Amino acid sequence: MFLYALRRAATGLVLAVLVTLITYLLLSLSFDDIVRGRLGPAATPESVRAMKTDLGLDRPVLVQYFDWLSHAVRGDFGISYFTSEPVGPAVASRLGVTMSIVVVALIATIVVGVALGVLAATRGGAVDRLAQSASLTGYLLPNLLIAIVLVVVLAINLKLLPATGYTPVTENPARWAASIAIPVIALVVSAVASLTAQVRGSMIDELRRDYVRTLRTRGIRTRSVVLRHALRNAAGPALTVLSFEFIGMLGGALVIETVFALPGFGTYAFDASLQGDVPIIMGVTVFAVLMVVSVNLAVDLVNGWLNPKARVH
Amino acid sequence: MRIRSTGRRRALTALAAAAVVATASCGAPGGRSSADAATLSLAVQGAPNSFDPAQLVDGTQSYVWSAVYDSLLMVDNEGELKPNAAESWNHSDDGKTLTLKLRQGMTFSSGDPVTSAAVKATLERTMATPGPNRFRLAAVETVETPDERTIVLRLKEPDGALTHALATTVGVIGDPKTLDTERTALDPVGSGPYVLDDSTVNGSKYVLKKRDDHWNAKAYPFETVEIRVIKDRTATVNALQSGALNAASVEVAHVDRLRSAGFDTKFIEAEAVGTLSLADRDGEVLKPLGDERVRRAINMAFDRDKIVQQLLHGAGEPTRQLFNPKGDAYDPALEKAYSYDPATAKKLLAEAGYADGFAVHMPSLFFTKPFEPTITQSLGEIGIEVTWDPTPPQNSVSAIASEKYGMFVMVEGFNATPVEVQDYLAPDGPKNVFDSTDPELEELLDRVNAEQDPAKAAELYRRINAFTVENAWSAPIFYSGRHWVTGDGVEFLGDGSNTFPTVRAFGVSG
Numbered sequence: 001m002f003l004y005a006l007r008r009a010a011t012g013l014v015l016a017v018l019v020t021l022i023t024y025l026l027l028s029l030s031f032d033d034i035v036r037g038r039l040g041p042a043a044t045p046e047s048v049r050a051m052k053t054d055l056g057l058d059r060p061v062l063v064q065y066f067d068w069l070s071h072a073v074r075g076d077f078g079i080s081y082f083t084s085e086p087v088g089p090a091v092a093s094r095l096g097v098t099m100s101i102v103v104v105a106l107i108a109t110i111v112v113g114v115a116l117g118v119l120a121a122t123r124g125g126a127v128d129r130l131a132q133s134a135s136l137t138g139y140l141l142p143n144l145l146i147a148i149v150l151v152v153v154l155a156i157n158l159k160l161l162p163a164t165g166y167t168p169v170t171e172n173p174a175r176w177a178a179s180i181a182i183p184v185i186a187l188v189v190s191a192v193a194s195l196t197a198q199v200r201g202s203m204i205d206e207l208r209r210d211y212v213r214t215l216r217t218r219g220i221r222t223r224s225v226v227l228r229h230a231l232r233n234a235a236g237p238a239l240t241v242l243s244f245e246f247i248g249m250l251g252g253a254l255v256i257e258t259v260f261a262l263p264g265f266g267t268y269a270f271d272a273s274l275q276g277d278v279p280i281i282m283g284v285t286v287f288a289v290l291m292v293v294s295v296n297l298a299v300d301l302v303n304g305w306l307n308p309k310a311r312v313h
Numbered sequence: 314m315r316i317r318s319t320g321r322r323r324a325l326t327a328l329a330a331a332a333v334v335a336t337a338s339c340g341a342p343g344g345r346s347s348a349d350a351a352t353l354s355l356a357v358q359g360a361p362n363s364f365d366p367a368q369l370v371d372g373t374q375s376y377v378w379s380a381v382y383d384s385l386l387m388v389d390n391e392g393e394l395k396p397n398a399a400e401s402w403n404h405s406d407d408g409k410t411l412t413l414k415l416r417q418g419m420t421f422s423s424g425d426p427v428t429s430a431a432v433k434a435t436l437e438r439t440m441a442t443p444g445p446n447r448f449r450l451a452a453v454e455t456v457e458t459p460d461e462r463t464i465v466l467r468l469k470e471p472d473g474a475l476t477h478a479l480a481t482t483v484g485v486i487g488d489p490k491t492l493d494t495e496r497t498a499l500d501p502v503g504s505g506p507y508v509l510d511d512s513t514v515n516g517s518k519y520v521l522k523k524r525d526d527h528w529n530a531k532a533y534p535f536e537t538v539e540i541r542v543i544k545d546r547t548a549t550v551n552a553l554q555s556g557a558l559n560a561a562s563v564e565v566a567h568v569d570r571l572r573s574a575g576f577d578t579k580f581i582e583a584e585a586v587g588t589l590s591l592a593d594r595d596g597e598v599l600k601p602l603g604d605e606r607v608r609r610a611i612n613m614a615f616d617r618d619k620i621v622q623q624l625l626h627g628a629g630e631p632t633r634q635l636f637n638p639k640g641d642a643y644d645p646a647l648e649k650a651y652s653y654d655p656a657t658a659k660k661l662l663a664e665a666g667y668a669d670g671f672a673v674h675m676p677s678l679f680f681t682k683p684f685e686p687t688i689t690q691s692l693g694e695i696g697i698e699v700t701w702d703p704t705p706p707q708n709s710v711s712a713i714a715s716e717k718y719g720m721f722v723m724v725e726g727f728n729a730t731p732v733e734v735q736d737y738l739a740p741d742g743p744k745n746v747f748d749s750t751d752p753e754l755e756e757l758l759d760r761v762n763a764e765q766d767p768a769k770a771a772e773l774y775r776r777i778n779a780f781t782v783e784n785a786w787s788a789p790i791f792y793s794g795r796h797w798v799t800g801d802g803v804e805f806l807g808d809g810s811n812t813f814p815t816v817r818a819f820g821v822s823g
Contacts, residue, residue: 276707
């Protein structure tokens with residue numbers, strides 16, 4: 001297991017190097033345009049040359065890339081072309097904003113989604129129909145709309161929560177919670193909806209299996225049958241759904257960050273690519289690749305822990 | 314979760330959003346700003362670039378850096394050039410020497426005195442460093458400092474835009490001790506009325522604290538200025554209504570809602586010009602543009618009133634001129650030129666030998682998108698067939714500068730008129746892409762650069778403007794305006810005369 005994790009991590013690193021290399025090569029096609037963009041309309045061929053020399057862009061592309069790589073592995077991602085802000089700390093702080101929303105949203109999704117799904121599958125009847133219609137409604141409501149309604153009601157009219165902005169948890173935990181509340185709810189609703197549907201479906205399948213009947217005939221309590229045995233087997237497909245939801249949330253965070261003016265990872269990456277801010281684009285790429293790789297690895301490991309059949313040796 | 318954007322969901326969102334907005338406009342309980350009047354909380358749409366004096370950029374980012382740095386001169390809210398860090402300035406009779414006298418007793422936020430040596434160091438550094446403003450000092454030959462308070466700029470030739478340039482980017486004074494250190498880009502040492510506070514979050518929130526020991530502290534009523542970067546226009550409105558902001562510019566669609574919520578609103582009729590630049594006036598890459606009749610015909614192809622009504626939702630004015638209507642070059646009489654007349658336009662094209670029209674490529678840039686269908690249609694009516702070449706945002710500047718496109722759309726924020734004349738019309742002006750020149754224009758430019766009398770200079774600027782309209786050097790279409798919204802205790806003082814974004818444009822009301 002440990003070796004497997006190590007191998008996957010190594011693959012992730014190789015992938016990161018390949019992706020950043022390709023990114024760099026693609027960016028290198030517009031270096032002249034980017035430098036001109038920074039110099040503005042007054043750029044002259046002479047000043048473009050001078051600035052390219054300043055930025056080290058006059059060297060062969062591969063030399064530039066390996067120079068970047070050798071700094072990056074030491075944690076030095078350079079400074080932004082446009083703001084001169086060091087990229088490493090900037091990415092870390094912006095990732096902190098996005099992750100605090102996405103991780104809280106993910107935890108909330110798991111708790112609510114699993115609870116609702118299990119409840120719907122075991123109780124049936126009115127509870128099931130209620131959970132199903134709630135899930136369908138949640139799935140149909142665009143999260144942007146939910147965000148707008150919550151802002152108007154909770155932030156503008158009742159003034160309970162801030163409408164925009166972010167307070168770091170280290171600065172004031174209560175204000176941090178308030179600043180992420182609406183974004184989290186906006187992200188959670190449809191994620192809960194799809195997870196509930198998934199958990200409900202696989203729970204019903206599991207509860208009809210022979211082993212459940214066997215367990216029941218042995219006199220094992222229903223609670224234990226449901227939670228220890230059926231849920232464990234139903235969790236596999238739900239976990240896969242959850243990992244997609246997580247990656248999707250990172251994308252959805254871009255919209256949420258824009259609507260709530262949060263200084264997050266998505267907007268940072270987006271703005272940098274509009275400007276062609278090479279060091280930021282490279283830094284963001286590294287973190288994004290590593291994040292996707294580690295989420296997938298984590299899902300595989302948890303899956304293996306849940307289901308011995310899925311374990312890799 | 315994915316943001317699903319199929320047509321149906323989008324329609325649903327739009328419908329529901331409209332409903333929400335409608336309820337909000339009647340339901341908001343007098344959403345007056347709760348922000349303290351001693352604090353100005355202002356929203357800007359984009360994060361500032363580096364604060365290094367050699368890399369400063371005009372635009373809304375100057376709210377931050379113009380508060381941290383003192384500039385030698387300044388333009389007040391009425392558009393007048395005024396003393397600032399330099400208490401006086403004068404030109405020699407031949408216009409080739411500019412002498413500035415620094416105020417006494419100014420200090421940097423570090424406590425060090427501001428001397429002529431600091432001015433010289435900053436100017437010479439900007440002149441030697443590749444950056445967006447270096448060309449504004451192109452006329453400067455040497456910077457001399459005969460004493461601690463006097464700066465003498467010796468010029469290669471008279472430059473009518475130099476004093477206005479010294480009121481903005483290239484006029485800032487950096488602290489020579491820290492200019493070349495890392496902090497200059499993010500947290501510079503200046504002698505301005507404010508310093509950046511530690512609570513600043515780069516790219517998101519800039520907190521400025523007033524320096525009570527600044528020589529002009531009483532001119533700045535706000536103890537704290539918070540500048541928040543909010544890209545989304547709806548988020549700006551939400552922040553205003555929830556009390557997180559007390560000043561911002563908003564879109565026309567939001568104005569009524571905010572006014573009824575108790576905010577003050579002020580409309581600046583013109584703060585940018587939208588123009589179809591007919592840059593290739595010698596017909597180098599687009600032969601037809603070399604013919605004045607073709608350029609005049611293009612000017613007649615646009616129904617400017619309709620464009621302002623429909624594309625700008627009335628938040629602007631139709632125009633035939635490039636320059637700020639509050640500036641010296643503007644002449645209301647020129648607005649009579651080029652009424653919408655496709656038939657005459659076609660006739661002019663036929664006279665020029667283009668009875669069947671011609672085809673043209675233009676770069677499709679992020680700000681041209683809303684105007685492309687209208688421009689395609691208007692030019693199509695007179696026989697000019699437009700193809701828009703998709704251009705990535707980071708290539709906008711180079712696409713225009715590449716001389717690949719004979720004509721292109723620009724939406725440009727105003728600058729001071731002397732600076733604009735230099736940018737658009739001087740043979741080496743950055744917005745004169747094909748280095749167009751003309752003997753008549755060149756003579757006018759030489760005269761205005763050497764002119765010391767403001768009234769005579771204003772007359773010359775009007776004649777220069779008339780030249781560009783009569784010779785159809787461009788096809789200006791609209792002036793776009795800006796709606797300012799301010800909360801309790803804050804007032805927007807500008808009227809569009811000063812085009813330079815600065816916190817001086819905000820005052821305390823009531």
